[in-house]
Amino acid sequence: MKKVLVIALVLISLFTLFIPGTAQAQTGLTVSPSLVTVSFPDSILLAISARSDVDITDIRVHYTVEHQSFATVIAEAKVAFTPAKEVTTQWAWDMRRTGALPPGARVTYWLTVKDSSGAEVETLPSVVKFDDVRFDWNTLEEGQVTLYWYDGDEAFAADLMATAQAALSRMLENTGAELETDVALYIYGSTADLQSSLINTTDWTGGVAYSQYGTIAIGIDPEADLSWGKRTIAHELTHLVVYQVTANPYNSLPTWLNEGLSVFSEGELSVTFAGALAAGEANDLFFSVRSLCSSFSAFTDQAILSYAQSYAIVAYLIDEYGPDKMRELLDVFKLGSGYDEAFIRVYGFDLDALNTLWQGQPVPA
Numbered sequence: 001m002k003k004v005l006v007i008a009l010v011l012i013s014l015f016t017l018f019i020p021g022t023a024q025a026q027t028g029l030t031v032s033p034s035l036v037t038v039s040f041p042d043s044i045l046l047a048i049s050a051r052s053d054v055d056i057t058d059i060r061v062h063y064t065v066e067h068q069s070f071a072t073v074i075a076e077a078k079v080a081f082t083p084a085k086e087v088t089t090q091w092a093w094d095m096r097r098t099g100a101l102p103p104g105a106r107v108t109y110w111l112t113v114k115d116s117s118g119a120e121v122e123t124l125p126s127v128v129k130f131d132d133v134r135f136d137w138n139t140l141e142e143g144q145v146t147l148y149w150y151d152g153d154e155a156f157a158a159d160l161m162a163t164a165q166a167a168l169s170r171m172l173e174n175t176g177a178e179l180e181t182d183v184a185l186y187i188y189g190s191t192a193d194l195q196s197s198l199i200n201t202t203d204w205t206g207g208v209a210y211s212q213y214g215t216i217a218i219g220i221d222p223e224a225d226l227s228w229g230k231r232t233i234a235h236e237l238t239h240l241v242v243y244q245v246t247a248n249p250y251n252s253l254p255t256w257l258n259e260g261l262s263v264f265s266e267g268e269l270s271v272t273f274a275g276a277l278a279a280g281e282a283n284d285l286f287f288s289v290r291s292l293c294s295s296f297s298a299f300t301d302q303a304i305l306s307y308a309q310s311y312a313i314v315a316y317l318i319d320e321y322g323p324d325k326m327r328e329l330l331d332v333f334k335l336g337s338g339y340d341e342a343f344i345r346v347y348g349f350d351l352d353a354l355n356t357l358w359q360g361q362p363v364p365a
């Protein structure tokens with residue numbers, strides 16, 4: 001809410017101070033509207049031109065990206081050029097250096113230009129949508145979810161949308177948590193296409209959740225990956241819900257709770273996870289709940305057991321204590337609570353006690 005207010009104030013002040021269209025100062029300093037070139041996923045290029053009766057000495061680009069955060073950050077970049085009465089130059093925002101933006105991200109920017117007489121002009125803010133125009137996207141909208149896809153027919157898209165809606169219902173029913181803002185699902189036609197939309201991918205990635213932007217990108221081949229794709233949609237969408245209801249500047253969720261809710265949302269436990277749980281119990285090889293609070297192991301077997309166990313702990317909490325307690329837990333985490341503190345407050349026991357309790361339960365099939 002605060003962020004919205006801040007942006008509104010900035011916009012209002014800009015509209016009051018400056019005349020729409022070409023900005024102009026007394027010295028004849030004028031700034032033309034910039035030409036914008038979006039090269040997804042690498043860069044946004046602004047072609048800038050300005051003129052004055054005296055030398056132009058300073059040009060800056062100010063920009064901000066719409067996303068969920070706790071403070072509005074407006075970045076400022078000084079544009080390189082040789083001082084002159086007429087300046088034509090360009091400025092590139094190189095995502096390879098600053099980090100990636102998701103498809104569909106909305107960037108608001110404006111320019112401030114000064115000349116040697118001290119005159120200054122600030123242009124009106126413009127919005128650029130950082131769309132992945134390399135593909136011809138179709139759109140399907142339902143409730144708070146918009147699905148974008150280009151490969152596969154309408155039945156394929158409807159199937160994925162039904163999966164997304166079912167995951168949201170399952171979350172609401174079992175945890176009381178629901179989306180607070182709209183989300184976008186970008187379905188790339190293959191893992192290769194998805195990876196071509198990312199910057200600096202070092203490892204294999206099949207799906208990405210840009211939580212702060214309410215955006216998910218997944219590579220799903222309609223012929224080959226459908227069941228995997230549907231699980232991944234449910235999984236990543238749940239991460240967005242959980243992020244939206246718990247994000248705070250002080251603390252994050254225990255990894256097992258975050259991942260456990262996402263696996264829970266996928267529906268029936270996969271054969272791989274069920275097998276890992278059975279083996280874990282047979283060999284008495286479970287990780288402690290406390291150790292699962294931090295990042296999971298990079299080793300595949302250990303990672304699979306970590307996800308499976310996270311599911312089992314979450315399922316235990318929901319089955320045993322109900323959705324209301326889970327909602328309360330998420331609300332307490334929203335306040336930035338410590339892990340033990342949150343569990344003691346909501347359930348009356350800490351993580352060590354939880355560790356003993358859930359292991360006393362039969363392994364979910």
Ligand SMILES: [Zn+2]
Nearest residue numbers: 235239259262
């Ligand atoms: Zn996950």
